[in-house]
Amino acid sequence: MSDDLKRGLEGVLVAESELSYIDGDAGQLVYRGHTIEDLARNASYEEVVYLLWHGELPTREQLDEFSTAMAEERELDDAVLDEIRALAAADEVPMAALRTIVSSLSAYDDDADHEDVTDLKTNIKKGCRITAKIPTALAAFNRLRNGEDVVHPRTDLSHAANFLYMLNGEEPDDVLAETFDMALVLHADHGLNASTFSAMVTASTLSDLHSAVTSAIGTLAGSLHGGANANVMRMLKEIDESDKDPTQWVEDALESGRRVPGFGHRVYNVKDPRAKILGEKSEALGEAAGDMKWYDYSVAIEDYIGEEKGLAPNVDFYSASTYYQMGIPVDIYTPIFAMSRVGGWIAHVIEQFEDNRLIRPRARYVGREDQTFTPIDER
Numbered sequence: 051m052s053d054d055l056k057r058g059l060e061g062v063l064v065a066e067s068e069l070s071y072i073d074g075d076a077g078q079l080v081y082r083g084h085t086i087e088d089l090a091r092n093a094s095y096e097e098v099v100y101l102l103w104h105g106e107l108p109t110r111e112q113l114d115e116f117s118t119a120m121a122e123e124r125e126l127d128d129a130v131l132d133e134i135r136a137l138a139a140a141d142e143v144p145m146a147a148l149r150t151i152v153s154s155l156s157a158y159d160d161d162a163d164h165e166d167v168t169d170l171k172t173n174i175k176k177g178c179r180i181t182a183k184i185p186t187a188l189a190a191f192n193r194l195r196n197g198e199d200v201v202h203p204r205t206d207l208s209h210a211a212n213f214l215y216m217l218n219g220e221e222p223d224d225v226l227a228e229t230f231d232m233a234l235v236l237h238a239d240h241g242l243n244a245s246t247f248s249a250m251v252t253a254s255t256l257s258d259l260h261s262a263v264t265s266a267i268g269t270l271a272g273s274l275h276g277g278a279n280a281n282v283m284r285m286l287k288e289i290d291e292s293d294k295d296p297t298q299w300v301e302d303a304l305e306s307g308r309r310v311p312g313f314g315h316r317v318y319n320v321k322d323p324r325a326k327i328l329g330e331k332s333e334a335l336g337e338a339a340g341d342m343k344w345y346d347y348s349v350a351i352e353d354y355i356g357e358e359k360g361l362a363p364n365v366d367f368y369s370a371s372t373y374y375q376m377g378i379p380v381d382i383y384t385p386i387f388a389m390s391r392v393g394g395w396i397a398h399v400i401e402q403f404e405d406n407r408l409i410r411p412r413a414r415y416v417g418r419e420d421q422t423f424t425p426i427d428e429r
């Protein structure tokens with residue numbers, strides 16, 4: 051047993067996975083042998099989820115069957131909608147609302163209490179339902195908190211287009227639907243990131259899929275992980291409202307010891323390949339709108355932090371200005387990340403169940419020793 055302490059489990063190898071490969075020095079990301087660039091430009095989110103769960107890209111027929119089965123699971127039980135209404139009325143934080151809703155979905159899932167939590171077929175069925183229902187729940191929550199009626203899902207739209215339709219109450223144009231679909235593909239999986247690891251730890255105790263996904267949502271919410279995308283946009287808006295240019299603002303922020311959201315990464319030592327693609331999308335949306343402000347601020351910050359700190363943008367940096375220019379509310383950026391990453395979480399849980407071993411590391415004890423017990427009334 052090694053006594054080397056690896057804080058934050060940095061670099062510690064804990065599993066074998068066939069799902070995604072990351073080369074942190076080359077800035078390369080691959081899902082099951084396919085580069086992220088190929089998938090982002092050519093595959094839909096449904097195709098990528100199929101690839102992650104089944105191991106191969108689907109044929110046209112397999113994709114149609116898979117997409118239809120998932121689309122048919124979009125509608126929510128009335129009791130879940132009531133719960134969403136209550137969460138919206140209580141002004142719950144969107145990530146916390148999503149965590150609560152996903153946890154309660156198991157109450158209305160006929161397979162939730164299947165006696166074998168590791169059963170592949172059942173987990174694919176449950177996974178389809180969870181993946182299909184998250185966008186409906188999120189869009190309904192957003193509309194209800196704004197005093198709007200719920201827009202029910204349609205089965206004739208893609209996963210991405212249907213979400214934007216339910217969110218805004220109108221069908222998105224092709225550019226918006228394609229941009230959003232690409233963002234979902236880019237966020238679908240990323241090795242043993244913290245939220246995925248959290249899902250795996252939960253599954254490794256032979257707990258169920260809803261519990262694993264609920265754990266993962268709680269983990270993704272933090273500002274060092276998925277929560278950073280909303281913080282990037284809050285920062286860009288703070289800059290816009292200040293009298294400083296972006297470079298000066300960031301210089302002051304760094305001097306005061308602030309971390310700049312959207313920069314740095316545990317695995318990448320260079321620019322995240324997903325940030326490159328999202329940066330192109332942010333630029334294209336700015337050009338189409340004739341307003342390059344958010345993209346230009348982002349590029350100025352990237353250049354400055356690169357030169358001063360040697361830090362490069364991660365996936366959260368350019369997703370922020372991309373979503374903002376699509377008119378998406380800032381505080382649902384992280385739930386949208388969850389809406390995509392759920393495909394990866396489920397794939398990793400399935401993989402964990404294929405060869406399960408309880409995940410249980412240890413800590414070095416550095417506490418006090420040989421304490422004498424004093425009865426409570428004498429303390």
Ligand SMILES: CC(=O)SCCNC(=O)CCNC(=O)[C@H](O)C(C)(C)COP(=O)(O)OP(=O)(O)OC[C@H]1O[C@@H](n2cnc3c(N)ncnc32)[C@H](O)[C@@H]1OP(=O)(O)O
Pocket residue numbers: 058273274275276278308309310311312313314315316317359361364365366
């Ligand atoms: C989807 C995702 O989860 S991508 C990551 C999203 N998170 C963010 O964007 C939040 C901002 N980034 C960070 O906080 C970090 O870069 C993390 C959490 C992503 C990675 O953290 P770690 O691998 O633990 O690196 P660590 O925190 O040790 O940072 C290494 C050094 O870089 C600095 N650094 C890292 N990121 C940043 C940043 N965003 N702003 C300023 N300094 C930074 C740290 O201060 C530290 O410097 P020091 O050694 O002088 O103290």
Ligand SMILES: O=C([O-])CC(=O)C(=O)O
Pocket residue numbers: 239240241242243244316317364365
């Ligand atoms: O891999 C990580 O640590 C964080 C990340 O980029 C992701 O989850 O997409």
